[in-house]
Amino acid sequence: MKNPERIPHSRPTIVPGMAEAAAAVIRSGRHASGEERRAFEEEFARRLAPSGAPLHALAVQSGFAALHLALKAVGVPRGAPVLVPSYVCAAVLHAVDVSGARPVVADVDPHTFNMTAASARRALARAGLRAEEVACAIVPHLLGFPVPLHAWDLPIPVIEDCAMALGARIRGNEVGVSGRAAVFSFYATKVISTGQGGMVVTRDESFYRELCDLLAYDNRASWRPAFNYPLSDVAATLGRAQLAHLDGFRSARAEHAARYRAACGRLGIETQMPAPETDPIYFRFALRLRDAGERDRVASDLEHSGIEAKPPVFRPLHDYLGLDPAGFAGAAEAHTRALSIPIYPSLSAEERERVIAALERALGAAPRRE
Amino acid sequence: MTSEDAAPAASPGAPVQAPPAGVPVLEVKNLKKYFPVRKGVFSRTVGQVKAVDDVSFTVQRQETVGLVGESGCGKTTVGRAILRLIEPTAGTVRFDGVDIQSIDAAALRALRRKMQIIFQDPYGSLNPRMTIASIIGEGPRIHGLGSRKEQRERVEYLLERVGLDAKNHLNRYPHEFSGGQRQRIGIARALSLDPEFIVCDEAVSALDVSIQAQIVNLLMDLQAEFHLSYLFIAHDLAVVEHISNRVIVMYLGRIVEEAAALDLYRDPRHPYTNALLSAVPVPEPHRESKRTILMGDVPSPIDPPSGCRFHTRCPKVMPRCSREEPPAFDIRARHRSWCFLEARDEKP
Incomplete structure (x- = not known):
């Protein structure tokens, strides 16, 4: 094949x-x-x-x-x-x-x-x-x-x-x-x-x-x-x-995001949350996995399935600047747990379903939600 | 505000404690209230009405949280359990970080100054034998707040503040007032102890629509002036939308959805919320709306349905809904829906 x-x-x-x-x-x-x-x-x-x-x-x-x-x-x-x-x-x-x-x-x-x-x-x-x-x-x-x-x-x-x-x-x-x-x-x-x-x-x-x-x-x-x-x-x-195509881009991203969100709901994976009274454009769809170990394992499993996923931010600024990490627990947590999966208007429905199937394989079909 | 406008202090000389930073004014965790169902000569307990069944939420400072649902959904029981007017079966209620179940009677009395309630019935909640001055002044008198002169000044100030002419109304009796005026008196009474938090239990439901709007606006003005937090209990989503920052929807003793008010009204996720919203009249006669009519009655809280409690009336019911209790699905920060539709492949 x-x-x-x-x-x-x-x-x-x-x-x-x-x-x-x-x-x-x-x-x-x-x-x-x-x-x-x-x-x-x-x-x-x-x-x-x-x-x-x-x-x-x-x-x-x-x-x-x-x-x-x-x-x-x-x-x-x-x-x-x-x-x-x-x-x-x-x-x-x-x-x-x-x-x-x-x-x-x-x-x-x-x-x-x-x-x-x-x-x-x-x-x-x-x-x-x-x-x-x-x-x-x-x-x-x-x-x-x-x-x-x-x-x-x-x-x-x-x-x-x-x-x-x-x-x-x-x-x-x-x-x-x-x-x-x-x-x-x-x-x-x-x-x-x-x-x-x-x-x-x-x-x-x-x-x-x-x-x-x-x-x-x-x-x-x-x-x-x-x-x-x-x-x-x-x-x-x-x-x-x-x-001129922004509305179309927005609805394509929203459609992908809705499918990803439903899959994450089934699998018990947390995701980046919109703040109240806001509507994201879903430039990225970031999973919030349990820890860096799970993030890296899932990224590697997706990679084996031919899907590129990566942390959405390469390195937090407090890290670059050598600031005391004690004041940056939120950024550290986001950076440790976040994994961004493909989402863009030119992503086809078939490709999106491949991403979901690969996620299900990586995280097991059984829900993790307690 | 000029110095003349300044409110007389509720407790002159009393140290003002700064609220703990970052701690919500109210935190309700896993609250349950079951009422026993007794039968027979010996009043044996044959069942339990699960009026409130595992409800958790918070109210932040100067926030208004709307609590909505049909009659019998448990919203009033939540309000009363928070104030310890009834004892919860289980769960914790923290006020300013203090577990109100763990404190003694004296501490509870002190705490009650900070938590007040405005009742639905402006006719039944005011003692007909007391003058308005006595009704509003009763709390400060019992708590020994200020001199008699200061108490009197406070009563006059509050009456004026809620829109009643103090000079002409102080010595009158409740029956001499209209429904809206009585509710203003109820509000002044609630404010008399300088509370931080007020449960408004269907506080405008018995009033005409035009009076409702006046009272809601008054409550919002008072919130800004007195830095109040409200739990606004109502069955009317239209009223709740206007006053609330956040809305919690209850069904049969459980929360089914909570969100910022704007999000709940423009992006409702739970079919029950949708049904409630579709019952709100829209002042556009030519607009065709798709109404969700709920079939059947609310099931008995003595023997609530298995799985999702709404599944017996849900227009979007799925097989798993009768078997499993839906967990909370996050839609956005502080927007959660307890419905399996959020994990469904395709929206129906």
Whole structure:
């Protein structure tokens, strides 16, 4: 029997018309005119905030660039504390470092994997800081699971990190409209992809003007550091094509997640939990296995079945920074137990059922629920 | 708030203890209340009404938890067992981290100041022979809180705060008031001891809809001012939605679903919750809604059905439902449904 094809952990989703639209821009010879980029920005802003105060969007070359710009526009002074969660990709730490800020690392809730107002308060207390002294908080909606920002009651400007969360919702509203600003990533495997790309959005007019000014790279009357970050028109056209399919992406991910969740219910496997009043986009579907041993064994069993599964975060930030692990029990638990299995719109129903069958084999058909 | 508006202290001079950080105001664990069924000349116990059967939940500070279900589901028994107005058969109730079953009478009396109840019946719950001033002032008087003058000022303040004119109403008797006004008096009485936690037991169910809204809004205002936590017991999901942060749905002595109010109303998972929600009238005459009509009566709590207790009336019943008791399935953080549909391959 022929071996079934390997199911990768991530796979970009190619939508109809994407290649043709990009080819048209290439043929036009207008690769950096900004027309496509501006159209992408407008469509993106309308998508996130179809009503209410207008949202401004600025498309850039990566999620990192988006976060770097947002930190610059917030005006984080050199050495100023910036609140970040421990359980997040290192890109956040890179952006904080490049901005000259000082990371104050907070623990996360081991069920939602997200920073909470309570864990943020504990981090500030540990660092001997008052909330007013913190320049801003970078709040990632990790793996597409939103932080319920309506219940976030700290007087710290929030930059929503929606790198993995485009399409997720808080109280029925799209993520990205609750903070001072929000950043998105369009890396190849993200919810929508431009190969590499990102976006900063804000409702704050003056913040937006500052962002634009930071991108004014040439022909300035006076000198100030600026960043050559704008997204290319070719990439923007890919983003426009993908954005038009976001609802379809969302329902495909939700369908996979529902099947995975039912299987986990049968098998008694805990999974990452959405916070109350939030709807995840299921950028990842993370199992919460008993311990690192079970996580590694299940990953290895899935690997033998031709399925790639891996911890969703490579290494928590407190670990990178050598901070006292006593303050990061939630992040440590999340990191020890979490295993992310393939979930993306281009995952076929057959592939998904293969993942479920492999999970059943790895964990036994008998329910583990007590 | 100006200094003139400031509420007179319920207990002048008494040390104010900060609530323990992170400890929920109320924690109910595996609560059971069985009532014996007696028969015959010797009143032999021939069975037990399992009014509340293994119920666990928490109420956080300044949170309102709605407890809903049909008549006889055990929600009122939960409320009374929490206040130790009836003794639970098993389980623990912790108030501010203190197990209320383990404390002596004096400690319980002190604790009762912090836990109050507002009853359903604004007619029957006020002594007809006492003036309003006596009714509201009774608690502080018994607990010896403040001087007589301070007690009087407190009563006047509370009456004004619940929307009644103190000057004209202090010396009147309950029969002189309407239902809504009596419920306001009941609320003022509950507030008189400066509680942290109030059980509102069908507190607005006997009132007209317009008065219901006024009382619910009043309760919400008072919550903000007095930093109160509520357990809001009701059978009407529409009222509960407005006031609650979180909702617990009970059926035949058990919790079948709990969630943040918004999640329960937009994403109900348990078929019983769906049935209750579909009975809530929607003020859109042209909207066609798919109503779930529950067939049959609520089974007897003396001999509840095996497996899932709802299976005898469930429109989505599956073979295993009569055999196995469903565990809690997590939908999202603090959203759980006790239904095997969450582990089913395809949604029916």
